[in-house]
Amino acid sequence: MSDARRSIEHLKEVFSAFLILGLTSFGGPIAHLGYFRAEFVTRRRWLSEEDYADLVALCQFLPGPASSQVGFALGLLRGGGWGAAAAWTAFTLPSAIVLVLFASGAAVFDGPVSQGILHGLKVAAVAIVAHAVWGMARKLCPDQRRAGIALAAVLLVVLIGGPVGMVTAIVIGAVAGMLLCRDQGGPVSHELYFPVSRRVGQVAAACFIALLIGLPWLAWVSSSMVVSMIDAFYRAGALVFGGGHVVLPLLESEVVQSGWVTPDSFLAGYGAAQAIPGPLFTFAAYLGAEMGALSVPFGAALALIMIFLPGLLLLVAVLPYWSRFRRLERAQSLMRGANAAVVGILGAALYQPVWTSVIVGSSEFALALTGFLLLSVWKLPAWAVVVILAAGGIVITL
Incomplete structure (x- = not known):
């Protein structure tokens, strides 16, 4: 098979795999990581358990939506x-389209059957995450030391x-x-090759910094609604760790307090975003569609791109150095503990x-165990x- 044909086949494979995930991955960013592991580590074997945990x-x-960054890196x-x-587009667009339709008045979540399906899909997220935790624990915590590190991590997350x-x-x-963990395991058996050169990484880092500093200034000197919107959504995506729910206060301060979106519309869109698959950052598409000063498609697309852009730029900026870093012997012990x-x-x-x-x-409980x-x-x-x-959710709801 020629290189061009192989590249096209890989693109089709990536797009179809992430489109299915974009349509079915309910449960938020932690659940998304479980879906990715099941699909790309266990089923397709694109990378090993250790490589996935490193990623x-x-x-x-990094700031930004962690699950979308992982998906982008896998693509x-x-x-x-x-x-x-292709990975980002296929994983992001399904939920973004649904939220834009919701902003346009489409009733997509009404009725007992729809509510039952949504309930079953949320239960599926429990099963997916439980399976991911079980599989990763057996592989990445095989001894008392690493099991103790995992337990300490649980306590820290609960306390803080x-x-x-x-x-x-x-x-x-x-x-x-x-x-x-210095004496456990050997060096990396193979390198994960991300086709990102150091120069590309440096350009991405420069773009991230230039936009973060330059956009607020442009918004201040300009009266353009478009520039102000670009600045607001870019800063929201650039200044949040953990993604998902953490970005909501930043978005609320930018779009509600400025008068672009009413409080009731903001809360209605947030509720809809909870009930659909894919990344919660697609809530930005709903907000962009709600802004009356811009057309619905343009506002939604602009908000969606700008809120994801900083996290993806940062990921591209660090990948060339991360690939080399993880090959170092001392880095291996560090990553064992981090994993x-x-x-x-x-x-x-x-x-x-x-x-x-x-x-x-x-x-x-019975449905999740199934x-x-x-x-x-x-x-x-x-x-x-x-x-x-999802079918089981209909049964237990009706």
Whole structure:
């Protein structure tokens, strides 16, 4: 097969895989990481468990939507720059389109059947995350030291909470790995090749900084609604760690307090964003569509692109150096500890908010356990489990 034909096949593979995930991955960013693991580590074997955990740990450090950054990097790994664009587009557009339709008045969440499907999809997220935690724990916490690091990460996330707790857990886990895990495992067996040169990384970093500094100045000297909107959504995406719910206060201060969107419309859109698959950052598309000064398609597209752009620029900026860093012997002990901490973070998130917000009775517990067994024993793909549990949600709701 020629290189051009192989590249096209990889692009098709990336787009179709992420489109299915964009249509079915309910449950928020932690659940998305579970879906990605099931699809690209377990099923497609694009990368190893250790490589995936390394990538998750890196994206947890960076501002922006961690799950979308991981998806972007996976597309980059498989299909280069076009693969990264295909992964982001396919994973992001389904939820963005639904939210724009919602902003336009389409009633997409009404009726008992629709509510039952949504309930079943949320239960599916519990099964997906539980399966990811179980599989990653067996691989990344095989000894008492790393199991202890994972437990400490759980405690830190519970005590501190939010993105600060997550970042703190990874930092402490990395330090503990350097001290306790030096003699465990060997060097990286192969390099994850991301086709990003140092020069491209430097350009991305320069663009990130230039936009972060320059856009507020342009918005101040200009009376353009478009410039002000670009500045607001770019800063919201650039200054938040943890993504998802953490970005909401920043968005509220930018679009509600400025009078662009009413408080009632903001809350209605946030509620709709909770009930759909894909990244919560697509809430920006709803807000852009709600701004009356701009056309619906233009406002939605502009807001969506600008809120994701800073996190993706930062990821491109660090990838060339991260690929070299993780090959160092000392870096390996650091990443062993950080990966164990990632397992702990996922374990804490499995309980709160994934479990506590969904499993409210014996019916939900039975449905979630069914999904877990379908994944772990019958080895069904994640999308098939999502379909089955969506049907189960209708049964237990009606």
